[in-house]
Amino acid sequence: MLSIKNINTHYGPIQALHDVSVEVKQGEIVTLIGANGAGKTTLMMSICGDPQATSGTIQFDGEEITGQQTSSIMQKGLAIVPEGRRVFSGMTVEENLFMGAYHRDRREAEMTAEHVLALFPRLRERYSQRAGTMSGGEQQMLAIGRAMMSKPRMILLDEPSLGLAPIIIQQIFDIIEKLREEGVTIFLVEQNANQALRIADRGYVLENGRVIMEDTGAALLVNEDVRKAYLGG
Amino acid sequence: MQNSKFLSAIFAAGVTFVLACLMLGVKLNTEGTTLQVEGASTEQWTWIGLGIAVVFLSQLFSAQIDAFFSGLPKPQLAKVLPEASVMARLKPWLLAALIVGMLVWPFMVSRGSVDLATLTLIYIMLGLGLNIVVGLAGLLDLGFVAFYAVGAYTYALLSMYFGLSFWICLPLAAALAALFGFILGFPVLRLRGDYLAIVTLGFGEIIRILLNNWTAVTGGPNGISGIAKPTLFGLEFTRRAKEEGAMTFHEFFGISYSSSYKVIFLYLIAVVLVIFVIYLINRLMRMPIGRAWEALREDEIACRSLGLNRTAIKLSAFTIGASTAGFAGSFFAARQGFISPESFIFIESAIILAIVVLGGMGSQIGVILAAIVMTILPELAREFSEYRMLLFGLLMVIMMRWRPEGLVPMKRPHLELKQ
Numbered sequence: 001m002l003s004i005k006n007i008n009t010h011y012g013p014i015q016a017l018h019d020v021s022v023e024v025k026q027g028e029i030v031t032l033i034g035a036n037g038a039g040k041t042t043l044m045m046s047i048c049g050d051p052q053a054t055s056g057t058i059q060f061d062g063e064e065i066t067g068q069q070t071s072s073i074m075q076k077g078l079a080i081v082p083e084g085r086r087v088f089s090g091m092t093v094e095e096n097l098f099m100g101a102y103h104r105d106r107r108e109a110e111m112t113a114e115h116v117l118a119l120f121p122r123l124r125e126r127y128s129q130r131a132g133t134m135s136g137g138e139q140q141m142l143a144i145g146r147a148m149m150s151k152p153r154m155i156l157l158d159e160p161s162l163g164l165a166p167i168i169i170q171q172i173f174d175i176i177e178k179l180r181e182e183g184v185t186i187f188l189v190e191q192n193a194n195q196a197l198r199i200a201d202r203g204y205v206l207e208n209g210r211v212i213m214e215d216t217g218a219a220l221l222v223n224e225d226v227r228k229a230y231l232g233g
Numbered sequence: 234m235q236n237s238k239f240l241s242a243i244f245a246a247g248v249t250f251v252l253a254c255l256m257l258g259v260k261l262n263t264e265g266t267t268l269q270v271e272g273a274s275t276e277q278w279t280w281i282g283l284g285i286a287v288v289f290l291s292q293l294f295s296a297q298i299d300a301f302f303s304g305l306p307k308p309q310l311a312k313v314l315p316e317a318s319v320m321a322r323l324k325p326w327l328l329a330a331l332i333v334g335m336l337v338w339p340f341m342v343s344r345g346s347v348d349l350a351t352l353t354l355i356y357i358m359l360g361l362g363l364n365i366v367v368g369l370a371g372l373l374d375l376g377f378v379a380f381y382a383v384g385a386y387t388y389a390l391l392s393m394y395f396g397l398s399f400w401i402c403l404p405l406a407a408a409l410a411a412l413f414g415f416i417l418g419f420p421v422l423r424l425r426g427d428y429l430a431i432v433t434l435g436f437g438e439i440i441r442i443l444l445n446n447w448t449a450v451t452g453g454p455n456g457i458s459g460i461a462k463p464t465l466f467g468l469e470f471t472r473r474a475k476e477e478g479a480m481t482f483h484e485f486f487g488i489s490y491s492s493s494y495k496v497i498f499l500y501l502i503a504v505v506l507v508i509f510v511i512y513l514i515n516r517l518m519r520m521p522i523g524r525a526w527e528a529l530r531e532d533e534i535a536c537r538s539l540g541l542n543r544t545a546i547k548l549s550a551f552t553i554g555a556s557t558a559g560f561a562g563s564f565f566a567a568r569q570g571f572i573s574p575e576s577f578i579f580i581e582s583a584i585i586l587a588i589v590v591l592g593g594m595g596s597q598i599g600v601i602l603a604a605i606v607m608t609i610l611p612e613l614a615r616e617f618s619e620y621r622m623l624l625f626g627l628l629m630v631i632m633m634r635w636r637p638e639g640l641v642p643m644k645r646p647h648l649e650l651k652q
Contacts, residue, residue: 048537048538050537069542070537070540071537071540071541071542071543072540073540074537074538074539074540075540079538079539080538081538082534082535082538086532086534086535086538087532087535088527088528088531088532088535089531090527090531091524091527091528091531095524098524099524099525099528099536099539099541100539102521102524102525102539102540102541103540146539147538147539150539150540
């Protein structure tokens with residue numbers, strides 16, 4: 001569904017990604033793990049076209065999206081939950097959700113909203129509350145819900161567990177699995193390698209801008225090197 | 234803590250002393266061809282000493298003073314107004330009453346007040362326009378007066394060279410101002426914050442300098458005079474019709490001529506324009522584009538991640554704001570009958586921005602109230618006109634201390650807990 005082939009990305013003269021290739025098939029959960037500064041978020045952003053990859057190709061559903069504008073890439077059935085949630089704090093949950101459906105018909109969007117609220121009952125309780133006044137976990141749910149409002153076929157999640165309590169992290173991961181059951185393909189970037197690999201079909205390990213390992217989630221979970229480097233021995 | 238307080242109080246008193254000495258303590262007198270320095274009188278020195286003492290004490294006890302002021306109850310708008318459900322029922326009636334009041338009012342007061350009200354309405358229009366750009370979309374624009382100038386000169390020039398009437402020029406002026414907003418917007422909108430402010434500031438000056446120097450077309454610093462006044466379906470408000478056979482307003486209705494009809498007519502046009510602008514902006518704010526402006530102000534990255542085209546959204550805010558200013562500008566030219574680049578200096582941009590900030594960013598009612606305050610207060614304080622800028626500064630300081638969110642901050646829907 002998403003196929004990234006040999007992309008290189010630069011920030012000015014600094015090269016952040018070296019020949020990275022990642023393949024995500026329909027219906028999969030694929031996770032990308034790596035330490036701080038390995039280039040995980042850069043890879044995410046490159047998919048979205050900001051910064052654009054300097055070489056290599058990115059295809060989504062067989063369509064070349066390298067070099068396209070971010071706004072048009074994000075309207076192709078791809079959605080991203082950006083790092084650090086980034087909900088509109090001054091707006092209510094309702095307004096936040098409908099911002100996610102900006103390009104869709106209001107009536108259709110309302111149906112999707114109903115679906116999202118069924119998935120996140122917590123958001124229904126807070127429907128007309130300002131997003132900035134909610135807890136981190138609730139904001140993360142809102143960010144995911146907002147991304148779902150465009151009815152994407154694939155969601156990119158950038159560190160959804162960042163700064164959340166363990167019990168909330170568990171809930172978020174449950175939701176990610178639920179999303180997959182609904183047929184949404186998921187590409188997950190995580191520092192929380194243990195949990196991410198547990199739900200992932202396949203995983204990639206990124207180090208210093210290079211993919212150094214690629215295997216099934218279960219295999220990476222027991223891999224000696226991965227255990228040492230990312231799972232705490 | 235106490236020590237640093239004392240030091241800062243001494244420092245503030247010192248600054249006051251230096252400033253007061255330079256500005257009030259010494260005077261330069263010309264005697265023949267030489268300048269002579271003269272000290273202030275004893276009485277003035279007493280006042281300066283008192284001022285320094287006040288600054289010193291207020292700095293020393295600033296914590297106590299703050300505590301005292303924060304202890305004062307803030308005006309609670311919510312408590313004055315009836316409950317939301319009652320309010321919703323009353324709202325159309327209140328609005329209707331307000332509009333009727335605004336239409337009837339000019340017939341009962343003096344010409345000067347009506348004129349002042351018209352000026353206020355112009356600033357309301359400008360404030361509402363800038364409110365879209367600064368308050369909603371969060372783009373700091375310091376050259377808003379440029380679009381105002383474009384609107385004014387559009388009408389003045391079209392009327393002078395082609396004899397077009399006010400009513401035809403009004404939409405043209407708005408469209409041309411919008412075009413200028415669009416053209417400026419393209420290169421500028423990749424900038425943010427301070428950089429955007431500087432470029433827009435420059436743009437405002439460019440327009441003014443262009444008008445000042447393009448003497449062949451704009452008349453340069455002499456401006457354009459004798460701009461035609463608006464007519465009511467071709468009826469003029471002058472004593473005698475300009476052209477043979479044309480009717481004037483008082484002839485048509487068979488009433489005696491009065492110069493105040495013209496003033497009232499201009500006021501009524503302004504009322505209609507303001508209502509139109511408020512209605513339009515209200516509609517826009519309820520449309521997705523209005524939400525997008527706010528969303529962009531809050532978080533640009535999130536907006537982009539949702540597939541919103543930030544250039545298009547910013548550009549739309551810029552263009553619509555500019556067209557409102559063009560509207561106000563062409564009306565200003567028609568009311569004044571004379572415009573020159575003098576009317577479009579930076580201080581105008583600053584006043585409009587002050588209106589938006591004072592009113593509470595993004596809030597329409599706030600902007601309207603602030604526009605009223607900002608135009609009527611200087612008129613009321615005419616005796617203090619020398620200290621106008623001082624009062625202006627004082628007002629800003631008080632606002633920042635007492636109500637930094639603006640007079641009527643933008644209302645966001647919120648959940649009320651029922652007890």
